[in-house]
Amino acid sequence: MLDAKDLDAFTQDAKNWFQENAPKQTDFMLPLTFMEVGTDEQFHFLRDWQNKVYEAGYLGAHWPKEYGGGGLDKAFQDAATRAMAVERTPIMLNAIGLNWTGPLLLDRGSEAEKKKYIRGILSAEEIWCQGFSEPDHGSDLGNAQTRAVRDGDEYVINGSKIWTTQGNYADHMILLARTNPEAESKYKGLSFFLAPMKAEGIQTVPIRKLTGEYGFTQTFFDDARISADCLMGKEGEGWLIAMQTLEYERGARSGQAGGHVMMLSDPNDIIALARSAQLNGKPAIEDQAVREELVHLMTEARALGLASRRDKLQPLTQDRPMSLALGSKLSSTDFYQRLNAFAITLQGTRAAYYVGDESAHDNGIWQRGYLNSFSATIGGGTSQIQRNIIGEHVLGLPKS
Amino acid sequence: MLGAIKREREMQDLELFTQEVRDFLAEHLTPELRRAGELCAGIYAEKPVGIAWQRILDQEKGWAVPAWPEAWGGTGWSLEQHAIFQREMTLANAPVLAPNAIGMVGPAILAYGTEAQKNHYLPRIRSGEDYWAQGYSEPGSGSDLASLQCKAERDGDEYVIHGTKIWTTHAQWSNKIFCLVRTDNSGKPQHGITFLLFDLNLPGIEVRPLISISGDHEFNQVFFENVRVPVSAVLGQENDGWTVAKYLLQHERGSSYAPGLQVRLQRVRDFAASERDGSGARLGEDPDFCRKLAAAEIELMAMQAFEDKIFSAVKSGEPVGALSSAVKIRGTELRQRVTELAVEAVGFYGLPYQPEARRPEANVAPLGSGLAATAMPQYLNDRAASIYAGSNEIQRNIMSKALLGLA
Numbered sequence: 048m049l050d051a052k053d054l055d056a057f058t059q060d061a062k063n064w065f066q067e068n069a070p071k072q073t074d075f076m077l078p079l080t081f082m083e084v085g086t087d088e089q090f091h092f093l094r095d096w097q098n099k100v101y102e103a104g105y106l107g108a109h110w111p112k113e114y115g116g117g118g119l120d121k122a123f124q125d126a127a128t129r130a131m132a133v134e135r136t137p138i139m140l141n142a143i144g145l146n147w148t149g150p151l152l153l154d155r156g157s158e159a160e161k162k163k164y165i166r167g168i169l170s171a172e173e174i175w176c177q178g179f180s181e182p183d184h185g186s187d188l189g190n191a192q193t194r195a196v197r198d199g200d201e202y203v204i205n206g207s208k209i210w211t212t213q214g215n216y217a218d219h220m221i222l223l224a225r226t227n228p229e230a231e232s233k234y235k236g237l238s239f240f241l242a243p244m245k246a247e248g249i250q251t252v253p254i255r256k257l258t259g260e261y262g263f264t265q266t267f268f269d270d271a272r273i274s275a276d277c278l279m280g281k282e283g284e285g286w287l288i289a290m291q292t293l294e295y296e297r298g299a300r301s302g303q304a305g306g307h308v309m310m311l312s313d314p315n316d317i318i319a320l321a322r323s324a325q326l327n328g329k330p331a332i333e334d335q336a337v338r339e340e341l342v343h344l345m346t347e348a349r350a351l352g353l354a355s356r357r358d359k360l361q362p363l364t365q366d367r368p369m370s371l372a373l374g375s376k377l378s379s380t381d382f383y384q385r386l387n388a389f390a391i392t393l394q395g396t397r398a399a400y401y402v403g404d405e406s407a408h409d410n411g412i413w414q415r416g417y418l419n420s421f422s423a424t425i426g427g428g429t430s431q432i433q434r435n436i437i438g439e440h441v442l443g444l445p446k447s
Numbered sequence: 448m449l450g451a452i453k454r455e456r457e458m459q460d461l462e463l464f465t466q467e468v469r470d471f472l473a474e475h476l477t478p479e480l481r482r483a484g485e486l487c488a489g490i491y492a493e494k495p496v497g498i499a500w501q502r503i504l505d506q507e508k509g510w511a512v513p514a515w516p517e518a519w520g521g522t523g524w525s526l527e528q529h530a531i532f533q534r535e536m537t538l539a540n541a542p543v544l545a546p547n548a549i550g551m552v553g554p555a556i557l558a559y560g561t562e563a564q565k566n567h568y569l570p571r572i573r574s575g576e577d578y579w580a581q582g583y584s585e586p587g588s589g590s591d592l593a594s595l596q597c598k599a600e601r602d603g604d605e606y607v608i609h610g611t612k613i614w615t616t617h618a619q620w621s622n623k624i625f626c627l628v629r630t631d632n633s634g635k636p637q638h639g640i641t642f643l644l645f646d647l648n649l650p651g652i653e654v655r656p657l658i659s660i661s662g663d664h665e666f667n668q669v670f671f672e673n674v675r676v677p678v679s680a681v682l683g684q685e686n687d688g689w690t691v692a693k694y695l696l697q698h699e700r701g702s703s704y705a706p707g708l709q710v711r712l713q714r715v716r717d718f719a720a721s722e723r724d725g726s727g728a729r730l731g732e733d734p735d736f737c738r739k740l741a742a743a744e745i746e747l748m749a750m751q752a753f754e755d756k757i758f759s760a761v762k763s764g765e766p767v768g769a770l771s772s773a774v775k776i777r778g779t780e781l782r783q784r785v786t787e788l789a790v791e792a793v794g795f796y797g798l799p800y801q802p803e804a805r806r807p808e809a810n811v812a813p814l815g816s817g818l819a820a821t822a823m824p825q826y827l828n829d830r831a832a833s834i835y836a837g838s839n840e841i842q843r844n845i846m847s848k849a850l851l852g853l854a
Contacts, residue, residue: 339735
């Protein structure tokens with residue numbers, strides 16, 4: 048039973064702890080999301096931070112104690128997560144582990160798998176990456192071709208995965224590979240592995256984004272051998288398991304460890320930008336048209352926030368269950384694209400400066416955010432795919 | 448020196464031509480036809496209106512099929528004259544003629560038809576005696592048209608057609624159909640398609656209405672159950688129908704969007720400047736709305752410049768290629784934006800649902816006039832603009848392959 052007094056005390060402790068312990072300003076830029084961890088400096092800093100948060104009891108507080116969690120009610124972890132958001136603490140590094148692998152193992156992993164992996168996920172001692180997308184198969188993931196051939200008590204992996212976040216730092220990969228090219232349907236030929244990344248035959252190559260950031264890698268498997276124990280579930284179950292992990296990503300299924308893995312542009316920051324940017328010799332915020340647009344953006348931000356809170360209250364979403372959850376990526380990524388675009392407009396010619404230029408507003412973070420906002424509408428399920436999902440699962444339209 | 452004089456003569460001739468078109472419109476575009484054009488919220492004018500206008504164009508000036516060869520009724524105009532003619536018609540709110548016959552099957556017959564087919568069909572298209580439906584898309588084959596399944600099996604000197612076509616605009620009014628059918632399943636899909644021309648009132652054909660969300664009846668699904676057409680219905684060669692279809696796609700000079708959208712935006716501006724809302728204020732005096740109108744106007748001006756640039760390219764014989772995709776994407780998205788501004792401008796007038804009042808022959812007047820009656824239906828109908836004629840997603844794929852060299 049959840050005792051409100053306990054929760055209040057915990058919440059206050061969490062607030063205090065984060066206020067005291069959140070790292071101060073660094074002399075290097077921290078990545079805004081787990082996808083841009085590009086330097087060793089950033090990696091070690093964030094790893095230490097996640098470890099500290101975990102040891103203090105504020106990460107995975109609601110995961111089972113026997114695997115390394117806190118064994119508390121989810122409300123406690125939510126309180127800790129909110130405290131982190133308010134203090135705008137650095138992100139949690141081990142996003143794939145915390146939000147995908149962890150919930151997956153807790154839902155359907157074996158006892159051995161849970162004992163082996165959960166603690167390392169929370170403490171950030173073992174970093175996870177995701178091997179789903181391939182150079183030729185992203186939206187059509189069901190056509191994935193990376194091959195896994197059983198050989199005695201090992202599987203031999205050949206092929207390539209791309210957009211592997213933190214691939215160069217990861218210890219493990221959740222890998223979707225094809226074990227049966229002759230299967231009756233392409234989906235039934237796929238299997239799911241909890242694969243080691245630091246094995247012979249596995250090579251990662253960094254990918255540099257348009258924004259100048261690293262973080263993504265391409266992973267090459269060249270006769271890489273992994274233990275047959277790495278197989279999760281049975282051969283042929285890979286697609287089902289992969290779909291389940293995507294539901295965690297979409298927030299359609301809960302169970303994530305807590306904390307934030309992305310620092311989204313705060314709509315309030317754009318008001319600050321409007322005050323500091325100059326338009327016709329005066330602060331841009333004094334311009335009528337600018338104020339109109341800010342009001343539009345603030346209204347929309349508020350609506351998005353309220354929708355996400357409403358989605359957590361089941362009685363308020365009876366008429367179209369899942370519509371808010373399934374629509375949120377589409378609406379929020381579109382919103383952030385427009386928010387960042389307006390930030391560019393506000394800066395006028397100063398928007399030509401970029402991260403690293405002394406004269407850039409806010410270190411050029413809006414320009415970088417604007418460029419990244421395009422990948423946000425592609426990665427994690429393109430906006431076109433999101434519309435298909437809404438059309439099929441919310442509106443009941445025929446399959447595309 | 449000589450070049451400059453020549454250009455000036457050309458300009459004067461074009462000015463005279465422009466005046467000729469305007470004079471014709473002033474005299475023959477009746478208030479009823481103009482009103483019918485205004486009340487139309489669909490892609491093009493309904494048949495009774497369209498054919499009435501086409502007949503006037505044909506009988507008064509011989510201008511029904513201007514782009515055809517002169518031997519078949521074309522005008523022999525220069526590219527500029529064609530552009531001026533289209534622009535003046537748009538600015539005058541003349542009914543938009545359905546392109547199926549004049550713009551599609553007509554040119555197809557001109558390019559691939561036998562003498563007998565040309566002699567039979569072309570005059571009837573020009574006079575408006577025949578009204579054509581286009582049988583292309585199927586429920587399972589839209590963006591991927593080559594995958595079409597509607598079958599035509601050879602039986603003696605006939606084909607037996609079995610299958611269905613969908614989104615057949617105005618099939619409810621059509622007496623003819625040009626249809627892509629599958630005559631061979633063995634090789635590549637594109638190599639087993641035949642282009643057929645036949646009557647739409649044959650036994651075994653059923654036309655079922657598809658009522659749009661606006662209440663309008665533009666689209667239909669057509670069902671073919673063992674429909675027999677003579678072998679002479681083939682246009683071009685059997686199994687070579689895809690060639691004809693591709694020719695039509697490339698031949699389409701591409702619509703021009705900017706002039707029509709300028710007219711629509713002006714209508715929005717006029718409405719916003721005169722109508723008062725519930726609090727007595729005019730939307731045309733609201734700075735936020737003015738800003739949106741200004742932003743739309745700027746983009747329309749840019750669109751006009753873009754289309755002018757493409758016109759120049761066409762005129763000097765340069766290939767337009769994938770830029771036509773860019774035009775389609777921009778044009779339809781701007782069209783949708785203007786409909787959104789119109790809905791915002793008309794306010795509560797967007798609520799009444801009265802499709803029957805917008806029909807030209809209606810006895811009931813719509814609530815609110817002009818923009819008030821059409822803003823919402825137009826907005827709803829134009830949701831489809833980014834889907835039909837090659838969805839904007841497909842157009843972006845085309846551009847990324849052709850212009851960006853992406854996979």
